[in-house]
Amino acid sequence: MKRSEFLKNSSMLVGGTLLGGTAVAGSASNEQNAKVANQTFKLDYAPHQGMFSATAGKNFLDEIKYMHDLGFRSIEDNGMPSRTADEQKKIGDLLAKLGMRMGVFVVPKGGNGANSLAAGKQEFIDIFLKGCKESVEIAKRCNAKWATVVPGDYARKLPIGVQTANVVEALKRGAEIFEPHGLTMVLEPLSDTPDLFLRFTDQTYEICKAVGSPSVKILYDAYHQQKNEGNLINLMDLCWSEIAYIQVGDNPGRKEPTTGEVNYKNVFKWLHEKGYKGVVGMEHGMSKSGKEGELALVKAYREVDSF
Template identity: 80%
Template sequence: MKRSDFVKNASLLVGSSVFFDSSLKASMPDSNNMKNQTFKLDYAPHQGMFSTSAGKDFLSEIQYMYDLGFRSIEDNGMPGRSVEEQKKAGELLAKLGMRMGVFVVPKGGNGANTLAAGKQEHVDVFLKGCRDSVEIAKRVNAKWVTVVPGDYERRLPIGVQTANVIEGLKRGAEIFEPYGITMVLEPLSDTPDLFLRFTDQTYEICKAVNSPSCKILYDAYHQQKNEGNLINLMNQCWNEIAYIQVGDNPGRKEPTTGEINYKNVFKWLYEKNYKGIVGMEHGMSKSGKEGEIALVNAYREVDNF
């Protein structure tokens, strides 16, 4: 499942009412006590995960997530929503006391616009995305935005590419710092053409940028594919990690469907006193209400440490 699929799903906006479905409640353990029962960590679903029960209206699904005990959301495609909808989402999140997780900086680094190339036109596009993101963040009270530096520029030595990325990110950090917004750099596993792929590489870049507005987004799904050794590498780079995302591997579905021992990972995060968001950036192993039940039960299981 690629990031573009999440963005595409996030743009499907069809009105619907919100209700707490009795069949979902009846299928969950201790269902009468589950409604509004929160989790030990702050897991953040995204639109589409509960659309069978809540409908495809974004605001209705946020309310439904709250009713299930979630206290944050993610929305990669937030920049693609109308200003009016962004404001309404921000108002609802504030009313419910929920946090807004990451959205993706528009053109914040991609294959055609890579910061590694050191080209001014690429940097200009990136900085415009940063400025636009500040305005979006104000509407939804977002504190984190995702940045991917883009692909390798293989005609340049790796050290020069790294320096180009650092210089571009320094410029972006200058835009975000006055607003207390942190761009979180995400190493990915989607293709070997991506410049940013490893935790220690991202750690080195964040140290060089040296800004509270440039930190690591650690996605355990991608790093299980790229390098493994999750807890040890997180621990080594911990002071530059500001945001966590998850998905099991193989398959990029909910925890308990793959090889990652998420109960141990989440227990470690809890013992590290991690108070940030754990983004549920993954698909679901089953469709419909059955899939929604399986999703919630999986998080209840791995959160029970």
């Protein structure tokens, strides 16, 4: 699944599903999951809307409560900017009440391949900075600390060094907006298409160092980097000072851990030993549908968390 598909799915879930509906009680899924209710994980895994809707229903607030009951202590919501201000605040208030954290959302126009910061065009920079300003207000309402940015596609008519400098200068402008509010844009190198400018961990590390701001760091998505470069633990270690956020998904397939080739138990053990206290975003699909899929999802995370 590409980021665009995640965003599309998030937007579809947003409309009319935050306040409507009620959670389903007394199901076999509830009974089985109740055995580990409120047992937290060693790492802070963050599901997103729809992962537990077969049991909790389509009301996102009910689903968040159910996630909490299962032991999760954070959520992600790429499509948060598509929600109304009232919805954003209700989510933020519930998370605060439950002692949960809000993970990433995507900066408006911050993941658009056509809006390439590498091109150095003022029109693109203006769109990006507008998205940064909007993100500050969104973050206030939902208590977010991180927002995802993808700098867009290559500007292939320009030398790579010039493109990199253009990205750095645009990110410095965005950092000026984020820093006063304690908000961090996390740059995500992706594997969706070779047209994307930002693809590798060391490349993102170099850019973060050049920007030199606590508000510009790396979102390390192990699914994308398994496809792009492999050598996950070693490259995370080399670039560790600039990594502020982790996302996962197994490969091939972009489903939950244990369904592909990545040894997530070892990866998570390393993160734990490294002292990582941040969010681990569950930005992936599920290998099975319905309540069966929800049970398999929780079982997989209990397994890889048992290091």
